[in-house]
């Protein structure tokens with residue numbers, strides 16, 4: 361059991377929190393590039409490690425990730441107009457480029473020079489946000505991470521786990537130093553291919569949500585209660601209360617489902633008597649309905 365302090369240490373990521381500092385040393389996704397594919401398209405709201413961000417693609421196709429709040433009067437730039445190579449705040453019209461520089465400051469005469477002194481989310485931007493075709497990534501302290509990698513030269517406990525040597529190998533000839541972990545790479549490749557074929561993350565999310573909807577509706581119709589409220593129930597796995605009384609025997613229920621070809625989670629992660637049913641994997645409405653028919657036959 362974690363203490364409150366340990367829990368805070370592990371879960372807090374905002375500002376100077378230790379876990380946040382650690383996470384900022386790694387690549388983290390901000391959003392899918394397809395969500396901001398359109399030049400001058402609608403800005404996208406994002407939130408990462410406790411920071412509210414706005415993502416947009418300007419007229420020249422460059423991507424910008426800025427702090428969400430306008431430095432003038434704190435209005436949200438998510439509602440800004442993305443036009444002519446910049447994001448314009450809807451409140452008083454200040455306009456920012458993808459690096460957070462002020463291009464226009466309607467409330468100040470140009471000769472005041474004030475525009476040069478202001479930047480959106482300047483502190484955050486110093487950490488740099490970097491992009492590639494597939495995924496917009498949040499790059500923080502990359503130089504620091506690189507220095508750590510460089511400093512690790514000769515400090516590996518095993519040849520095959522020598523990250524520095526592996527990195528140098530990739531840099532030199534693009535090859536794995538030893539036999540590549542082919543099974544992992546193939547599995548990842550296949551998983552990405554299947555995801556693409558399905559229509560990407562959104563399409564897969566839709567399928568999982570539909571699985572959950574069918575499951576929850578069907579189980580409730582059979583008298584089962586979900587452990588979580590609908591408002592916080594995710595589409596991955598659903599926890600149900602074990603029915604109290606009525607002679608329900610979870611062991612028999614579990615075995616009966618197995619015999620019918622459906623394996624559910626026997627373990628519980630709550631203090632309450634519960635069991636869980638997953639909605640993910642290569643399953644769809646037909647499998648969820650099949651499972652419900654099996655449950656019906658057992659209760």
Ligand code: FES
Nearest residue numbers: 430432433449452
């Ligand atoms: S609040 Fe954005 S320009 Fe005033």
